[in-house]
Amino acid sequence: MSVSGSESAASANKPKYSKFTQQELPACKPLLTPGIVIGAFSLIGIIFVPIGLASLSASQEIVELIDRYDEECVTASDKIGFIQDSKANKACTRKITVPKPMKGPIHVYYQLENFYQNHRRYVQSRSDQQLRDKDYKDPKAVAKACDPEATTGDGSLIVPCGLIAWSLFNDTYAFSVNKKSVTVNKKDIAWASDKNSKFGSNVFPVNFQKGGLIGGGNLNDKLPLSEQEDLIVWMRTAALPTFRKLYGRIETDIMASDEITVVIQNNYNTYSFGGTKAVVLSTASWIGGKNNFIGVAYVAVGGICLLLAMGFVVLYVVKPRALGDPAYLSWNKEAAEYSH
Amino acid sequence: MFWNLTGTRKRQSVVCRFPNGKLVLYCKGADNVIYERLADGNYDIKKTSREHLEQFGSAGLRTLCLAYRDLSMDQYKSWNEKFVQAKSSLRDRDKKLDEVAELIEKDLILIGCTAIEDKLQEGVPACIETLSAAGIKIWVLTGDKMETAINIAYACSLVNNDTKQFIISSETDTIREAEDRGDPVEIARVIKESVKQSLRSYLEEARRSLSNTPERKLAFIIDGRCLMYALDPALRVNLLGLSLICHSVVCCRVSPLQKAQVTSLVRKGARKITLSIGDGANDVSMIQAAHVGIGISGQEGMQAVMASDFAIAQFRYLTDLLLVHGRWSYLRLCKVITYFFYKNLTFTLTQFWFTFQTGFSGQRFYDDWFQSLYNVIFTALPVIMVGLFDKDVSASLSKKYPQLYQEGIRNTFFKWKVIAVWGFFAFYQSIVFYYFTAAASQHGHGSSGKILGQWDVSTMAFTCVVVTVNLRLLMSCNSITRWHYFSVAGSIAAWFLFIFIYSAIMTSFDRQENVYFVIYVLMSTFFFYLTLILVPVIALFGDFLYLSLQRWLFPYDYQVVQEMHKDDPHEYSMIRLPERSHLSPEEARSYAISMLPRENSKHTGFAFDSPGYESFFASQQGVCVPHKPWDVARRASMKQQRQQPQRTGRS
Numbered sequence: 001m002s003v004s005g006s007e008s009a010a011s012a013n014k015p016k017y018s019k020f021t022q023q024e025l026p027a028c029k030p031l032l033t034p035g036i037v038i039g040a041f042s043l044i045g046i047i048f049v050p051i052g053l054a055s056l057s058a059s060q061e062i063v064e065l066i067d068r069y070d071e072e073c074v075t076a077s078d079k080i081g082f083i084q085d086s087k088a089n090k091a092c093t094r095k096i097t098v099p100k101p102m103k104g105p106i107h108v109y110y111q112l113e114n115f116y117q118n119h120r121r122y123v124q125s126r127s128d129q130q131l132r133d134k135d136y137k138d139p140k141a142v143a144k145a146c147d148p149e150a151t152t153g154d155g156s157l158i159v160p161c162g163l164i165a166w167s168l169f170n171d172t173y174a175f176s177v178n179k180k181s182v183t184v185n186k187k188d189i190a191w192a193s194d195k196n197s198k199f200g201s202n203v204f205p206v207n208f209q210k211g212g213l214i215g216g217g218n219l220n221d222k223l224p225l226s227e228q229e230d231l232i233v234w235m236r237t238a239a240l241p242t243f244r245k246l247y248g249r250i251e252t253d254i255m256a257s258d259e260i261t262v263v264i265q266n267n268y269n270t271y272s273f274g275g276t277k278a279v280v281l282s283t284a285s286w287i288g289g290k291n292n293f294i295g296v297a298y299v300a301v302g303g304i305c306l307l308l309a310m311g312f313v314v315l316y317v318v319k320p321r322a323l324g325d326p327a328y329l330s331w332n333k334e335a336a337e338y339s340h
Numbered sequence: 341m342f343w344n345l346t347g348t349r350k351r352q353s354v355v356c357r358f359p360n361g362k363l364v365l366y367c368k369g370a371d372n373v374i375y376e377r378l379a380d381g382n383y384d385i386k387k388t389s390r391e392h393l394e395q396f397g398s399a400g401l402r403t404l405c406l407a408y409r410d411l412s413m414d415q416y417k418s419w420n421e422k423f424v425q426a427k428s429s430l431r432d433r434d435k436k437l438d439e440v441a442e443l444i445e446k447d448l449i450l451i452g453c454t455a456i457e458d459k460l461q462e463g464v465p466a467c468i469e470t471l472s473a474a475g476i477k478i479w480v481l482t483g484d485k486m487e488t489a490i491n492i493a494y495a496c497s498l499v500n501n502d503t504k505q506f507i508i509s510s511e512t513d514t515i516r517e518a519e520d521r522g523d524p525v526e527i528a529r530v531i532k533e534s535v536k537q538s539l540r541s542y543l544e545e546a547r548r549s550l551s552n553t554p555e556r557k558l559a560f561i562i563d564g565r566c567l568m569y570a571l572d573p574a575l576r577v578n579l580l581g582l583s584l585i586c587h588s589v590v591c592c593r594v595s596p597l598q599k600a601q602v603t604s605l606v607r608k609g610a611r612k613i614t615l616s617i618g619d620g621a622n623d624v625s626m627i628q629a630a631h632v633g634i635g636i637s638g639q640e641g642m643q644a645v646m647a648s649d650f651a652i653a654q655f656r657y658l659t660d661l662l663l664v665h666g667r668w669s670y671l672r673l674c675k676v677i678t679y680f681f682y683k684n685l686t687f688t689l690t691q692f693w694f695t696f697q698t699g700f701s702g703q704r705f706y707d708d709w710f711q712s713l714y715n716v717i718f719t720a721l722p723v724i725m726v727g728l729f730d731k732d733v734s735a736s737l738s739k740k741y742p743q744l745y746q747e748g749i750r751n752t753f754f755k756w757k758v759i760a761v762w763g764f765f766a767f768y769q770s771i772v773f774y775y776f777t778a779a780a781s782q783h784g785h786g787s788s789g790k791i792l793g794q795w796d797v798s799t800m801a802f803t804c805v806v807v808t809v810n811l812r813l814l815m816s817c818n819s820i821t822r823w824h825y826f827s828v829a830g831s832i833a834a835w836f837l838f839i840f841i842y843s844a845i846m847t848s849f850d851r852q853e854n855v856y857f858v859i860y861v862l863m864s865t866f867f868f869y870l871t872l873i874l875v876p877v878i879a880l881f882g883d884f885l886y887l888s889l890q891r892w893l894f895p896y897d898y899q900v901v902q903e904m905h906k907d908d909p910h911e912y913s914m915i916r917l918p919e920r921s922h923l924s925p926e927e928a929r930s931y932a933i934s935m936l937p938r939e940n941s942k943h944t945g946f947a948f949d950s951p952g953y954e955s956f957f958a959s960q961q962g963v964c965v966p967h968k969p970w971d972v973a974r975r976a977s978m979k980q981q982r983q984q985p986q987r988t989g990r991s
Contacts, residue, residue: 023729027819031899031906037888044877055870107789118694118794120703128853132846145852191790193857197846236793240697240778245791282784287866289783294870297776301878308885321892324903328895331743 033323034316038309045306052298055287063102064290066111067262068278069094070270079271090266094279095259102254102283108184109280110169111244112270117164117237125149125163126235131225132200149215152207159206160225164235166209170217173247173279174263177254184248190232199225199232216268244280350483353445355411363411367448371485372593374405379447389453397487400495401455407448419444460495463656468496470659472587474742475749476615479589479606481599483622486511486563489592493559498588503557504549506542506586508535510565532569539570539578546585560586564593571601580609599626607631617658618644634658663745664735674753675816676727682762683719683809689770690801697778705798707855709842718806718835721827722813732818732898733905741901752896761886769808769879776875777801785865795854796862799839800871806835808876812883818902 019025030036073092076082083090116122127145129136136142139157143150146161175182205219205228219228226232233245254260262279270277282289326332351369358364367374371393378386389405396403422443426436468478478498482489486509493499510531518530546558560582562570570579583589583606591602599616603626607614616626619636621643627633628647635648636655645651652661694705704711738744747753781797784790810828817824839859846853862868891899 023731025729025821025823027729027731027821029819029902029906030817031902032888032891033903034892037884040884048874048877051870051873105789107784109784109789109791116699116701118698118701118703120698120701123703123794124852126852128846188788189790191857191861193861198853198856233791236791237795238791239781239794239797241699243782243791244784246784246789249789282789284784284787284789286787287870288785288787289789291780291783291867293779293782294867294874297780297874297878298870301874301881305881312888315892319893321895324900324906326900326904328900329741329743330746330897 034312038312038316041305041309041312045302045304045309048298048302048305052295052300052302054295055298056292056295058285058287059290059292059295062283062285062287062290063098063100064280064282065096065098065260066278066280067094067096068276069264069266070275070277073264073266074271080269083266083269083271092264092266094262094264096262096281098254098256098258098260101256102281104251104253105185105249105284106252106254107249107282107284107289108173108175108247109244109282110171110173110247111242111278111280112169113242113276113278114273115243115270115275116241117243118239118241122163123237126165127161128198130157131160131203132198134200134203149211152211156207158208158211159203160208160231160235163215164237165231166215168216168219168231168234169245170265170267171277172265172267175250176261176263177252177258179261182250182252185251186229186248188229189246189248190229191236194232194236195226195229199228201226247279250281351445353441355416363413363416365409365411365444365448366406367408367445368404368406370483370593371403371405371453374407374448374450377446377448378407378450382450385450385452389450393453393485394487396453396455397485398491399455400457400488400491402458402484402488404454404456406451406454408451409444409448411444415444460492461655463654465496467656467659468498470739470742471662472498474663474745476662476745477587477589479583479591479602481591481594481602481626483564483594484592486561486592489590490561493561493588493590498590499559500557503559503587506538506546506558506560506582508538508542508560508562508566508570510563528569531566532572532575535566535569536575536578539575539582543578543582543585546582550585557588558586559588559590561590561592564591564595564598567591567594567598567602571598571605576605576609580605584610596622596625599623600629602626603629615662617655620644634661659739659742660735663742664738667738667745667748668731670748671732671753672727672730674758675730676723678754678759678762679723679726679813679816681759682766682812683723684715685763685766686769686773686809687714687805689767690773690805693770693774706802707795707798710798710802713838714806717838718831719809721831722810722824725821725823725827726813726817729821729823730818733901734908737901737905741897744897744901747897765883765886768882772875772879773801773804773808776878777804777871780867780871785867792861792865792867795858799843799855799858800862800868803835803839803872804875804879807832807872808879811876812880815880815883815887818898 015021069092073090073094074082082088125146125148127136127142130142130146137157139151142157142161146158146163149158149163149166150161151157173184175184201224203225204223205221205225208219208221209215209217217230219231230247236245238245260281264279266277268277287294321328327336350373351367353365353367355363355365367377371390375386393403393405419440422440423437426433426440429436472478478496480489480493480496480498482492484492486507490499499505512534514534515527515531518527521527542560549556549558569575591598594602599618599622603614603616606612607630613632614630615632615634616623616630617634617636618624618627619638621641623635623644624647627635627644627649632650633648635642635644635646635651637645637651637653650661652658691705695702733741733744752758777797777800781792781800785792810831814820814824814828836859839855843855843857843859846856895903
């Protein structure tokens with residue numbers, strides 16, 4: 001076989017060269033050298049600590065008052081019976097002293113514990129199509145979605161159906177500061193997207209809480225769902241069994257050592273399952289409510305990174321290893337051991 | 341008419357009719373099979389031919405013997421009937437043909453012998469040395485004579501003068517005596533007995549040598565006939581034991597079936613990964629018996645290529661195949677598999693922690709579409725890029741440090757320890773994802789004080805998971821091309837694109853609009869941005885710390901090599917398979933001089949040196965071939981050694 005013949009035959013068989021197929025793409029080959037490690041840790045430390053301090057300081061300025069009232073507001077020995085009695089007087093007065101000045105708007109929340117809004121059967125017990133569309137009346141689909149609170153005893157549909165709506169929180173709070181009553185602004189407590197799109201402006205409550213068991217609050221039949229902000233807030237199910245939801249806002253400022261009197265209509269039954277209720281008053285800033293967690297986390301991580309950067313400096317000094325020292329290759333190490 | 345040479349028959353015959361009507365049977369074949377069929381007498385020719393054969397063998401040439409026999413018309417006719425019958429039989433045709441051929445191929449008269457020089461391909465010795473340095477044990481299985489095979493082994497540096505050789509041959513005196521007596525049962529018994537004794541004594545000797553002088557290399561050489569008895573179940577264990585202790589094994593005169601049997605012996609008996617490489621039709625069964633079969637496409641046809649798993653063009657490309665591509669494939673496979681488990685474990689465990697706080701009701705943390713598309717869109721492409729392109733060291737460095745191959749042999753990247761580390765970090769990251777996002781979302785957000793719901797928290801956590809898992813991949817890459825950047829950025833961008841679209845639409849197909857507008861709500865809070873920066877950093881913090889400590893205190897070999905060569909320029913156009921020598925004459929000369937043998941070896945491996953050597957026959961004939969200048973220097977240093985093979989030939 002002649003040499004030149006093989007050469008042209010070989011080039012005829014050779015695949016077309018491209019960097020992609022021949023795996024010769026230009027590449028960055030990062031090595032975790034000491035410089036990079038220390039640099040990375042220092043950089044994170046330097047960035048995170050200020051952010052953390054800013055968050056913490058914002059969070060520290062926020063004043064948050066929590067008052068748990070479910071235990072003390074029911075004096076009867078049969079708590080469940082008391083709560084379920086529709087004729088009993090459930091008003092309860094609580095006094096809260098303000099330690100630091102609170103700048104308005106002051107947000108009022110109700111906080112529930114041990115209430116599993118994230119339970120599987122609870123979360124799926126709703127029909128969003130029914131909530132936004134008044135013409136949606138497919139009984140089978142609604143029944144499947146909202147079981148067991150889909151229809152009344154005689155089979156007529158409930159709007160809004162489902163367990164979430166049925167268990168609407170219905171304690172009310174009336175505030176007065178230093179014996180002067182203040183109004184709670186209950187507008188704009190739900191997210192705009194919910195109000196505008198998820199709850200229809202032409203959908204009205206029908207047959208709500210008319211069944212045998214009453215799970216929670218009642219709804220004004222005259223108001224469309226998109227204006228029932230308590231319902232909207234309640235139906236945005238919470239992630240954890242301890243949660244709070246926005247009740248309203250007090251638009252005025254409150255001074256330090258003012259005394260706030262809350263008259264609570266203690267309607268909601270958390271006694272059957274050992275849940276707790278509390279009312280929360282909180283100011284808000286750019287970071288939201290009082291949340292030390294983020295600030296603390298940032299400062300902690302930043303601090304640890306700076307410590308580690310110093311630790312690595314010490315490590316590289318105490319246990320030096322020349323980069324690319326062939327003595328560290330395992331076969332050289334074995335040979336070195338071997339010769340001993 | 342003629343009938344063919346087969347591997348088992350090892351001979352080929354043809355019956356000719358001369359113009360004057362005389363019938364002659366000519367036969368050519370391997371020397372042992374021809375010698376078995378010679379008529380008695382003509383002792384001188386036989387002896388001289390044998391000497392010539394040994395001489396040729398020591399010079400590394402491949403030999404054939406030629407013989408003939410006169411046939412009478414009647415003999416031929418009666419034989420031909422049987423032959424035609426055998427040829428047209430429907431069952432056991434080959435066996436019948438063999439038997440019929442035996443009938444006529446006997447009492448042959450020896451004509452003489454021939455020798456062919458069969459050059460080794462370019463670069464074969466270097467290739468074999470590199471592979472030995474990589475920790476791969478190399479066995480040679482050839483159909484050639486023992487002298488030729490030993491010569492090949494010397495040429496390939498499998499055996500040198502310091503090597504302790506254990507030879508089991510069927511050409512010993514005891515066996516020859518038994519053959520002269522002619523009783524096949526007794527011959528078999530004698531051979532088997534001698535093989536058994538040899539194996540046992542060599543095994544002990546090898547073990548002793550290994551413990552006393554471990555640096556002395558051991559070589560085991562056995563021929564096909566003895567191998568037949570050594571593969572017996574009774575002796576197989578010793579055979580395997582001895583073969584595995586020795587650094588190289590040479591089997592000569594093996595038939596294709598025996599090649600396959602030896603390969604299966606190692607594959608099943610030693611449970612090691614075997615690779616066989618061959619270029620002819622006689623290598624097909626061996627190629628198929630090994631774990632990896634490689635065929636060399638070339639002059640001997642395409643049967644080996646068609647039966648193989650991989651086909652290469654020249655033997656020396658085996659280094660590229662194994663040390664470069666094989667090693668990279670191992671590395672990539674390990675990375676892809678461990679990363680896949682890690683990312684799914686992280687994703688799933690994050691959900692798992694949620695179940696403790698849902699009253700164990702089984703509520704899913706993530707939306708259905710998030711879960712379905714996680715492995716399909718949001719984390720799929722980057723890992724494919726890693727699987728295609730990741731290189732720990734470049735191709736030339738892989739060949740320069742063949743010991744790096746040991747990482748694959750020792751399975752360093754897929755041990756339980758490695759997987760446990762990935763699992764631990766998946767666990768740690770899942771805790772970070774779940775608890776940090778859940779804890780940080782408890783309170784009102786933004787100056788409006790509104791509260792986030794479950795689906796907000798889960799979308800936040802999912803975003804953190806996708807970002808972290810993709811960034812973690814970049815951290816574990818050894819070489820990052822722009823495709824990596826595209827795919828990582830693209831995957832994260834795909835997630836955002838998806839969630840922007842998905843949460844902005846309401847379709848009549850969904851029963852619940854859980855994640856409606858969730859991402860826009862989230863992005864209007866500082867919580868989102870603070871958490872998006874904090875959580876991936878905390879999650880990757882553990883991995884980063886571990887990688888830094890591991891590289892500094894317990895570096896892998898490839899990491900040390902990377903550091904040694906980190907300042908090398910990128911060598912993109914240098915990774916071409918060497919097709920022919922691009923050396924200038926001066927380079928060629930210095931290369932050739934450097935290749936001169938340094939020791940006083942009886943075996944020159946002459947026939948198998950790289951092209952450019954002087955032809956054995958040309959010098960015998962006194963033909964003057966134009967020499968290259970470096971060749972002269974070469975011959976000058978070789979001159980003394982050439983005397984010795986001729987001396988042993990004549991003894």
